Structures are given as structure tokens and as C-alpha cells.
Amino acid sequence: MFEGESMRETADFDAFYASTSRRVLGQVFMMTGSRAEAEDAVAEAYARAWQQWDKVSGHAAPEAWVRTTAYRISVSTWRKATNRLLAHRRHGQADNVPGLTPDHVALVDALHRIPADQRRVIVLHYYVGMSIDEISQEAGSPVNTVKTRLARARKALASRVSEFADESTSTSGMEARSNA
Amino acid sequence: MPDQFTTMLTDIAKAAEEAGPMRASSLIRRRGDQRRARQRAAVGVVAAVAVGAIAATGFTLGLHRTATNLPAIPPNPTATAPPTATAAPSETPTPAPSSTGSSQANAGSVTSPVPGRCHASNLRGSFHPFEWPGQAGAQAEADLGLTNISDQTCVIFGFPGVQLVGPDGKSRATNVVRTTNRPSRSVTLTPGATAWTLVVWTFTPSADEANTNPLCGGHVNEIKVIPPDETSQLTVKADVGTVCSHGDLTVWPFQVNRPSDGPPPSGS
Structure with missing residues (x-):
């Protein structure tokens, strides 16, 4: 990948993240009921979006892509199993939204x-x-x-x-x- | 239209959005880069295993977990295809071993009003990895088809049993998980027709698999399939690659349509 292209992609992604991530977090929070869970799922979803940014950026609705991915991550039983311990520790703290x-x-x-x-x-x-x-x-x-x-x-x-x-x-x- | 409800949802979501700072974009990108690197590493290991499978197997044996929900499949040298790690998903899969010759036993009877269960000896398996558009990826999917190669109509109902096999002909850890959110339906197979199921697996290592070598127990290029309610297995060439999550495979019940022709499942 050329240096210039890579920098442009980085800037594209950063702008996309800055303009959409809070909104997606709010939406995924409503779907999961836990802010900590939502935050993790959203971060992971955006990481996956960056991982294949050439594909996702060309998607008709990148924000919907990230939201769908974050939702899938949050409901994946596989992830629940690995994070159960973590979630346990967090319960009752980060989930309190002021x-x-x-x-x-x-x-x-x-x-x-x-x-x-x-x-x-x-x-x-x-x-x-x-x-x-x-x-x-x-x-x-x-x-x-x-x-x-x-x-x-x-x-x-x-x-x-x-x-x-x-x-x-x-x-x-x-x-x-x-x-x- | 419950506007008040929408307003409340909006207030709650706003509160959640404002409840803390967002992570830095650079951190998110780094995580994505790490994912990409891990995936490349997984592909590299697959290639290495394909070349030097024999050297690798000694170590993997200790990592095997036995399948919990299907009968143990004994090694079956006569049914095993020669290991070819480079095999692409093929439209003409390995023919099922027809050692018994019993498939034509009922050929004399003109019509049997109620078709019986499809037996392993009358079926041929095929395995076709694919990708749903827009799907993110720690998981991979494949259509698994069973084709009726007899001249009698038969019926398939339920889930397949699956055992993963490496290029060395040895079984890999396999744990078949039957999906709970799709109903089983009878699939009637006229001669030449195919029933389909979906197989889903994870190809990125979980925390306790991150340092395994070969990654997650090694390459898988063949599966043994037991049709529903049968006891004997079919060997199917299958370019599965790396299967992490301790060999977890999620399978659908058999259905008429190829899963790849339909929409991806929502949720898990």
C-alpha cells in the first residue's frame, strides 16, 4: 500500500469514527443494556471495520455495518463465555449511567x-x-x-x-x- | 406512534453516550491492525502446516478434545481420501465409499409410498466455503451438502455429525454445536438432489489458544460427516483451514436451500 493512500485511509477512518462512534455506542447500549458491554462491542466492531477498511468504507452504509457488527459481537455466546469473568467484575460499576x-x-x-x-x-x-x-x-x-x-x-x-x-x-x- | 417512548429511548441513549469518553481512534486502529496481523499469522501457519504436516502432528495430539455430542469415529483407512492440502472446494467431491453395495437392494420395487431415511452409503458429501457480503470476520462459513446418489427417493431430517480431520489423516478436536434457532424440517431427496446445512467455525484463536503451535491444533482439510440418525460416516474433502475455539462448529439442521443463498443469521 502506498504511503499517501494509507494516510488518506487513516484520516477517513478517524473522521468516520469521530462522527459516528458515540451515536453507535448509544444505540448498542440500548440493545445490550450494559454500557461496558456496549463499549467493548463498539470498539471491537470499529477495529474490525479498520481491519477491512477498503471493503467497509465502500459499503453503502458503513455506520449500519458497524452497528450490526457490534450487535453481533455483543450477543455472541462465544464472546459472552470469554468475558463472563470480566463482566462479573464490572457489574454494578460501569453500568451505572449517570x-x-x-x-x-x-x-x-x-x-x-x-x-x-x-x-x-x-x-x-x-x-x-x-x-x-x-x-x-x-x-x-x-x-x-x-x-x-x-x-x-x-x-x-x-x-x-x-x-x-x-x-x-x-x-x-x-x-x-x-x-x- | 409512541413518540414519548422514542423520546425516552433518546434520552437514555444520550445519557449513555455522554457517560464517558470515547476511546481514541488510534487505539481502535491499532486493535484492527493487530487483528489483521493475527489473521495473517493464522494463514501463514496454515501454509506451514500444509507443507510440513507430519512434523507438526506430534504436538497437536495433546491438545485434542474429544467430541462430546457425536459418536467417536474410528479411523477408517478405506474411506479416507489421500491428503491434499491444496484442494480447493470442489464441485465434484470425494465419492462416498460404497463398500456394501446395498444401495440398490430395493431397486426392484416400483414405488415405495413413504420414502425411507437416507443412508450414508447412498449419499455423497460436498463442502463449499463462502462469505456473506458485509459480514465481519472472526468466523467462517461453509455450505455442507449431502447428495442422494442412489436411484431411490429418501428423506433427511436433522443435524449432521461432523469430525474434523487433518492432512495427516488424524482427527482434530471437534465440538459440534447444534443451532437452537432454526427448526428441523424433513428434506425429501429425489435421486440426484442435495440437502444443505451450514457449518460455522472461528478462525482466530481465543485467549488460551494464542500460543498454540500449530495454531489451534493445525490445518483441517477433510471432514467426516455422519448423516442424521446414521452410524456410518462419509469422508468429504473440505478446505476448512484453521479451526479455533477448541474445534467448536455450529451446524444448522439440513434444509432444502443452500444457506449461502439466504441471508446471514442474525445474532449468534
Whole structure:
């Protein structure tokens, strides 16, 4: 590789990392429920992106590539096994994100109780703002699978998130608090 | 549209984003460079093993872990293909050993309304490594096909048993893990048809394998496959290469379509 090309690639990557990594961290945190886990997975995903930067930089959506990779890393059972010890040590320290209200913490807890694939769909749909089709593409799952996961996640969260409760009943709790 | 929910998610994500500094980009790049170097080292070891396999084997024997979920496969000299480390994934794989000649036993009966199970002697295996576009890589995948070489329709249902074999003809540590998130379905094979499964393995060493020589027990260029519910094995030339993670192989149940034609699995 030529020196100039290598420097340009480095600058490209650094700019990509600087402009996207915080956002991806927030998204992956929502998918994992642990900041330490998310931080590790995101760092590893960007390292892999750099490892094959010529390919990833030419990808239609490099940020989605990194997010998908980070998600896969975070749910990989293989990684969980090797990091169990580490995670154990960290528990209760780094995972405390300052600035969260009790409502926030309750929602993080509720999200943590649903399966990872459902949580991922919830985050991509309601936070990242992706359509069902887009999620289907990113997750490599059929549209119907995405719909099912979303419906199950909504149902599981219904007690916690009034907006997901039965359509016929008017929302109260969270709405009221937000308007106050 | 639950806007309030979205707002809460946004607040939480923002708090997580701001909770600490991001790692320096240079550190991330160094980690990527290290990964690249490790991968190159793995490839180098594969090449070295391919050349000098015999010298390497003495050491690897101590590292073997026995397969936990498939019957031990005794060495089967008659079924073993000559070791050729350079073999590319081939469209014309090793023919299955047909020592019994029993495959044609039912040829006389015109129609059998319920096709029976596919027997090992009526199947031929083939192994095709591939890469899903956009997939990051500590893992490698391959389509594993079993083709019905008899003139009778038969049925395959379930998972394969797999044993990794090196160029020296010796078994390598193998631990077959059956994926839990795909349902098993019967695959009916007319003569000449193929049932497919996916095999996934890790080619970068885990912490306790980093200093193994040859890396992770050495090169694998052949697999023994036991069809579902069968007891005898097929030998399949398979350019597997380095298998780390103590020989962990994740396998899918057999299906009609080639896994590489579908989307990559999400999650694990």
C-alpha cells in the first residue's frame, strides 16, 4: 500500500469514527443494556471495520455495518463465555449511567428483560427510526419475523410503556408525566 | 406512534453516550491492525502446516478434545481420501465409499409410498466455503451438502455429525454445536438432489489458544460427516483451514436451500 493512500485511509477512518462512534455506542447500549458491554462491542466492531477498511468504507452504509457488527459481537455466546469473568467484575460499576431518572432506569430494566433480538428491533424502529423493511435488511431477517419481534416486544413492554398498552385504553402514566 | 417512548429511548441513549469518553481512534486502529496481523499469522501457519504436516502432528495430539455430542469415529483407512492440502472446494467431491453395495437392494420395487431415511452409503458429501457480503470476520462459513446418489427417493431430517480431520489423516478436536434457532424440517431427496446445512467455525484463536503451535491444533482439510440418525460416516474433502475455539462448529439442521443463498443469521 502506498504511503499517501494509507494516510488518506487513516484520516477517513478517524473522521468516520469521530462522527459516528458515540451515536453507535448509544444505540448498542440500548440493545445490550450494559454500557461496558456496549463499549467493548463498539470498539471491537470499529477495529474490525479498520481491519477491512477498503471493503467497509465502500459499503453503502458503513455506520449500519458497524452497528450490526457490534450487535453481533455483543450477543455472541462465544464472546459472552470469554468475558463472563470480566463482566462479573464490572457489574454494578460501569453500568451505572449517570443522569438517568428512575423512569429511565425502569425502562432500561424492562428492555433488559426481553430477548436481545426483540430489543434490537425495538431500538432500530423507535430510536434509530428505521422502517420494518430497513430493519429486515439490516438484521437479515424476513419482514414477518421483524413484525413478530416488534409485536412481541411491544406486548412485553406494555405494562411499562403505556403507549404500547391496549390501543382502546387511553394512555395515562408516561404521557401525563411528560406533559407536566 | 409512541413518540414519548422514542423520546425516552433518546434520552437514555444520550445519557449513555455522554457517560464517558470515547476511546481514541488510534487505539481502535491499532486493535484492527493487530487483528489483521493475527489473521495473517493464522494463514501463514496454515501454509506451514500444509507443507510440513507430519512434523507438526506430534504436538497437536495433546491438545485434542474429544467430541462430546457425536459418536467417536474410528479411523477408517478405506474411506479416507489421500491428503491434499491444496484442494480447493470442489464441485465434484470425494465419492462416498460404497463398500456394501446395498444401495440398490430395493431397486426392484416400483414405488415405495413413504420414502425411507437416507443412508450414508447412498449419499455423497460436498463442502463449499463462502462469505456473506458485509459480514465481519472472526468466523467462517461453509455450505455442507449431502447428495442422494442412489436411484431411490429418501428423506433427511436433522443435524449432521461432523469430525474434523487433518492432512495427516488424524482427527482434530471437534465440538459440534447444534443451532437452537432454526427448526428441523424433513428434506425429501429425489435421486440426484442435495440437502444443505451450514457449518460455522472461528478462525482466530481465543485467549488460551494464542500460543498454540500449530495454531489451534493445525490445518483441517477433510471432514467426516455422519448423516442424521446414521452410524456410518462419509469422508468429504473440505478446505476448512484453521479451526479455533477448541474445534467448536455450529451446524444448522439440513434444509432444502443452500444457506449461502439466504441471508446471514442474525445474532449468534
